[in-house]
Amino acid sequence: MEATRRVLVVDDEEGMRATVAANLELEGYEVVEARDGAHALDLVRQQRFALVLSDVKMPGLNGVETFRELRRIQPDLTVVLMTAFAIEQLIEEGIGEGVYAVIYKPFSMDHLMRIVARALGSRGVLVVDDLPAVAESIVAELKAAGLRAEAVYDGHTAIQRARDEAVDVCVLDLAMPSLDGVKTYEQLRRMSKQITVIAMTGDAAPEMIHAFTSRGGYACLHKPFDVRELMHTIARARSEPGTC
Structure with missing residues (x-):
């Protein structure tokens, strides 16, 4: 075998x-x-x-x-x-x-x-942020800790990557141009119920955060956050019965 x-x-x-x-x-x-x-x-x-x-x-x-x-x-x-x-x-x-x-x-x-x-x-964590420096920084820290991760910079690319690859967890900025985090999340969920989506935000409106969580989003982290907090959230999501 x-x-x-x-x-x-x-x-x-x-x-x-x-x-x-x-x-x-x-x-x-x-x-x-x-x-x-x-x-x-x-x-x-x-x-x-x-x-x-x-x-x-x-x-x-x-x-x-x-x-x-x-x-x-x-x-x-x-x-x-x-x-x-x-x-x-x-x-x-x-x-x-x-x-x-x-x-x-x-x-x-x-x-x-x-x-x-x-x-x-699993092929790891997909980090989505329209600020490339932010996305790449998070990915670098996740990789340094031994997790598989990659960065993309808009919702459309995130959806394509999730379609092409076995995305396990998506870490998604809510306030993005063109296709915001909530709309991206909705499309990801329609495509696969197996993807756990963790939102992150620095300036998203409370209504957007509520829209994400009320639709079943796993968690929302507020920037700036320690990447260890994100790693704990990822591990918890992977461990819980309702997210597998």
Whole structure:
């Protein structure tokens, strides 16, 4: 089977690991199991994986430390963290360094399978702003943290890119000429319900923000914002059942 369907499951709890692996295999994935972080690193040195599902709280290397080492071996590796504990500092570090999503135990296997399918089908984040310097700056910071991202500068191009590519998340300025953010969002949603749209604005009218959120827009960030806030919003959107 191609590496694009190969998933590594890392969990020190054998029962949990086996349950996740069995469900993934039923969905047609090739699954390899690792009993801890060190074992996962050995496996990734031997073969390529498309996705790693890793528990956070493990003896030896925790899930975030494992994620960091895995990324050194395979920089483009997509990692989803699983946790039953509210280890907020660790989770924040992982998200700030490019973890794809965090899923909290107990979770339904249907929910996990949706996240896996989304992660494997994703080509990253599309940033749309009519000010190229703003769009490129956000993309540069997302890429520096290990996320896949690209910039476009108007709504029409955003719609075309979403049509041509498997866009996962669209970060969309609301106040743009020609085709504003709300109209762009409406067209994106008509094209695919799978795209999560996060708005950003520095000067959009309150009515425009309301129009975006009332139509189902995921969140609206107010400029200037820390890109870590955006990364947390992206990871949260990818992790929630209603957005997969």
